[in-house]
Amino acid sequence: MQKEQLLLIPGPTPVHPRILNALSLPTVSHVSPILVDELKEALDNLKKIVFCQDGEPFIVAGAGTLAMEMALLNTVNKGEKILVLSQGFFGQRMKEIAESFDLACDIIQSPWGKAVLPEELAEKIATEHYAAVLSTHVDTATGACAPVKDYAEILADFDSLYIIDGVCATGGIEERMDDWGVDVVLTAAQKCFGVPPGLAVLILSRKAMDKRQSMEAIPAYYADLMRWLPIMKDPSKYFSTPCVNEIRAFNEGTKIIFEEGMEERFRRHERVAKAIRAALRHLGFSFFTDEAFLADTLTVCYYPEGIDDQAFRTTYASNGVIVAGGLGEVAGKVFRMGHMGNLSVSQVQFAVAALESTLSTLGYSFDPHSGIHAARKILESPSS
Ligand code: PMP
Numbered sequence: 001m002q003k004e005q006l007l008l009i010p011g012p013t014p015v016h017p018r019i020l021n022a023l024s025l026p027t028v029s030h031v032s033p034i035l036v037d038e039l040k041e042a043l044d045n046l047k048k049i050v051f052c053q054d055g056e057p058f059i060v061a062g063a064g065t066l067a068m069e070m071a072l073l074n075t076v077n078k079g080e081k082i083l084v085l086s087q088g089f090f091g092q093r094m095k096e097i098a099e100s101f102d103l104a105c106d107i108i109q110s111p112w113g114k115a116v117l118p119e120e121l122a123e124k125i126a127t128e129h130y131a132a133v134l135s136t137h138v139d140t141a142t143g144a145c146a147p148v149k150d151y152a153e154i155l156a157d158f159d160s161l162y163i164i165d166g167v168c169a170t171g172g173i174e175e176r177m178d179d180w181g182v183d184v185v186l187t188a189a190q191k192c193f194g195v196p197p198g199l200a201v202l203i204l205s206r207k208a209m210d211k212r213q214s215m216e217a218i219p220a221y222y223a224d225l226m227r228w229l230p231i232m233k234d235p236s237k238y239f240s241t242p243c244v245n246e247i248r249a250f251n252e253g254t255k256i257i258f259e260e261g262m263e264e265r266f267r268r269h270e271r272v273a274k275a276i277r278a279a280l281r282h283l284g285f286s287f288f289t290d291e292a293f294l295a296d297t298l299t300v301c302y303y304p305e306g307i308d309d310q311a312f313r314t315t316y317a318s319n320g321v322i323v324a325g326g327l328g329e330v331a332g333k334v335f336r337m338g339h340m341g342n343l344s345v346s347q348v349q350f351a352v353a354a355l356e357s358t359l360s361t362l363g364y365s366f367d368p369h370s371g372i373h374a375a376r377k378i379l380e381s382p383s384s
Helices: 017-023 033-049 064-073 089-100 118-125 148-155 206-214 225-233 244-260 262-282 309-318 345-361 370-380
Strands: 056-061 081-086 104-109 132-136 161-165 184-188 199-204 298-302 334-338
Touching (some): 056 244, 064 199, 089 161, 118 148, 262 298
């Protein structure tokens, strides 16, 4: 019999059966009343997820990288300069996108495992005018969560647009666009929403939309939000065929989020992260990410002495759990475990039990069940 495998890479994440069911419904016309209603509902829900009342949401076939490109091309004119706050891999990608379109770009790069400090932003922005400041919320290579709310407080005194890459955070870690003054959240379906990959997702504030409306032709066609705006306002119109089934699945994903409740969902992500880390600590693992910046959505973990990366991940997979290897300078020295989306308590407990079996198979000595007990204590504690 084929074994089920729990996908605990930092995205895509396990897909809830209700979302899979929505995905498998018969494909309907992209302008049918069914899809019109579902897309409208998904767009409304999306705004609520990022606490944005008066903005414009967009859901377009693509992935996170398309959302990054769309955010940039639709808010920054050639000749204007941007500032990227990079916590690692994906901030560098944002810089590459800017350079691909000849947009001037400054970058503050934090050491891997940490995040750019608010003071560094304050110092930089006092010296130069930036049309937009962009920050990755959680860097998926390093496991670092940036202090995006603190950045917002500094940016409140400047007219730069504030853009957050929420691909590894939105729907799992708080992002309050209106309260914090965020102008764009760009994200994707396959992480905290727990929906299969395939969607570029953006929400623009009124200020960001005003900027787009003031811009002349931009170097984009499919990625031009002004071509998509009429469709988002009235999904019975046509620009380019939307991915019908994926949109229905995404809508189901947003309903699951509200059934859980936003605040409880944030707390659950926090609780699950703490439980997994407690287990890992008891089993002798240490973390790549600086304690001050640990993200609730994934953990990047050094191996204890004597554990080989490839053997560990292959054995863990044969015990039912898939985790990802390290990127860049820490490849081979760390593994990355995603714990975001719609993970249940029993899935977390299964992952920890399978981790202990894996360590036993590899001949590593540890206090049996200590990881499981440590995780359970946190998962079962109502106040944690
Ligand atoms: N930003 C972040 C923070 C990400 O984690 C990712 C994907 N891992 C991306 C952008 C790019 O998204 P995609 O792979 O869907 O293009």
